[in-house]
Amino acid sequence: MRTYLDAHKHSHLDALKEILRVPSVSTSPEHAGDVQALAEHLRNHLESIGLKKATVHSTPGHPIVTAEWLHAPDAPTVLIYGHYDVQPADPLELWETPPFEPTLKGDRLYARGASDDKGQSFIHVCALEAWLATEQRLPVNVKILLEGEEEIGSPNLVPFLEENKVWCACDTVLVSDTAMFGKNQPSITVGLRGLAYLEVHVEGPTRDLHSGVYGGAAPNPATILNDMLSQCIDLKTGKILIPGFYDEVIELTKAEQEALHALPFSMDTYTKAIGIEEVVGEPEYTVHERVSSRPTFDVNGLWGGYQGEGAKTVLPAKAGAKVSMRLVPNQDPQSTADKFKSFIHSIAPPSVRVNVINHHGGSPVVMDLTSDPIQKAAQAFKEVYQTEVFFTREGGSIPIIADFKRVLGVDSVLMGFGLNEDGLHSPNESFSIEDFYRGREVSARFLAHMASDGTEN
Structure with a gap:
């Protein structure tokens, strides 16, 4: 598996660049054609790597793309969710490179959507490709669901889930639309603000x-x-x-407070990273608490x-x-x-x-960090990054996570590969190439661990 991933680094990066070139801005009516075109491109790509029933579903807004591979009897089913729409690139004058012409600078790829969420979502597509190319199978059943309206609140995704509840049924939802705690420090998000x-x-x-x-x-x-x-x-x-x-x-429990307090933090690093002299907010709460749990x-x-x-x-x-x-x-x-x-x-x-x-x-959401899928995600992260994994809460919102729980009755695994320095929603958004490459192996290992009953490593 690793040999295949290493051999296909450049082709995977090129495929991602092709996706990033499409200005799939869901908030702008003038880009509706671009969103549609990218949905069709993704359907064709998913089909080309061996997934079945790749489909573009029309909605009252932008399309939803699905695909599946359901040939692992008695194995769990993982629903992989991501979004292919992006924020507007404005203000354009602050971009150092064209927002829809992906540009490599050092170890980072610059483009709108590089991290949020095209780059992170495509990690899993690459992992699926590697499994199907080397083993001609997947270790678990997989369903892919990619939407084109996350940046405008996913108005048509919940109706899709409710109308297609049977198809969407799964054991867990895998989402990569969050950030790691820091460079070379993987973390799994177990809470999101609403x-x-x-x-x-x-x-x-x-x-x-x-x-x-x-x-x-x-x-x-x-x-x-x-x-x-x-x-x-x-x-x-x-x-x-x-x-x-x-x-x-609801105030944090003592255990939750202790978990947040245990996370490393440097006020000097934090303020310098965003160019401020001092932080604001509720002084009786730590910065971690203010930005994740208040x-x-x-x-x-x-x-x-x-x-x-x-x-x-x-x-x-x-x-x-x-x-x-x-x-x-x-x-x-x-x-x-x-x-x-x-x-x-x-x-x-x-x-x-x-x-x-x-x-x-x-709605806000909190997951059980002791759940089997989250622990197996942590195992996959640890094997690739060779370090312990942090469990964190994140201040951002992914409204669909609460909807997955409400409609499908399952928790999600928030396996983020981004970094706070990626500049989400800002000019000069970028994504670490190293984390894009490593993420593919983490995803591939997670799928393998999900097929295990826990009695073997």
Whole structure:
């Protein structure tokens, strides 16, 4: 197996580059054709390596790609999930290389989607290819499910799961869309925060107004919006001020706290890595706790008024913001969104009109780190990376993980190969070539271990 993987390093990398060249931006209608084209390309590739019934499924949005290999009687079934859509590349001027022309620089491959999630998902495709090419079989039954809407909240994936529950049935779901704890330090994510994502629109005058003629009397939607948002969080204490926000929050157990405290951490390294002087947030919690196990409130975007070069003295007629709240176990995305919406309307002055749009959300999830699939994933990581594996919680959200549990009744294995330095959702996103190569062997070994009853190594 390793001989085959070593011999096909370059062909696997070339195949990944071909996928990365497609601008499969799910948020942009102008890229709908690119998303469709990549779905068809993936179907053909899965078929070419020996998987069966490779299919592109139409949805009201972007397609879902599935394939299977179900010829391992009495062996477990692993559903491999990934997404082939990507975030927009904006702002383009901050990219040092073209976002959709994959570029090797040192030991990293730069392109939008290199890590999130084309590169990580393709690792498993390469592992399946290696098994089928060398053994003409897989050690377990495998189903592949690749979606094109993860970056917009997976609106059509849950209906697909519910309508195809029989086909989707499995013993565990394998997902690579997370990060390792650090370079050469593999980790398995056993907890994810949830998400509530909303948009706020504030309207005042019927048109932009001259600030010299109307300033001081006419309401300014930009100023009012910023004031309302500032009332949602106390920046000194890090506490979120939305009424009832913490009502459902479950505090970490002592054992969970100890596990987080045991993880190595350097404040100096952390602050230098992201170019800040000091951290913010709730001082009574460690940085690990703040970014993985505490809820948050963040403004993700603001607009209103003149944005061009030079000066233009106007009072904007409209202003807007995009807001996200990361949630922890027992918090409900819809309930949290409702609390935010109610609070914003309660503090809005009568001089403006306010509209709050709830875009999408996802529930938080925590997995049992002692489960058989997670332990076998750790074994595969340890064999390849030659070091102990950390079990961590991650601050990001993968809403579909909770849906897999709810609809299919199974937990997921979050086998991430990314690094925090990959720059997900940012200009100059990249992926470690070494981890791409090693990941293929980890995936291949995991499938082998899943076929074992645990009595042999």
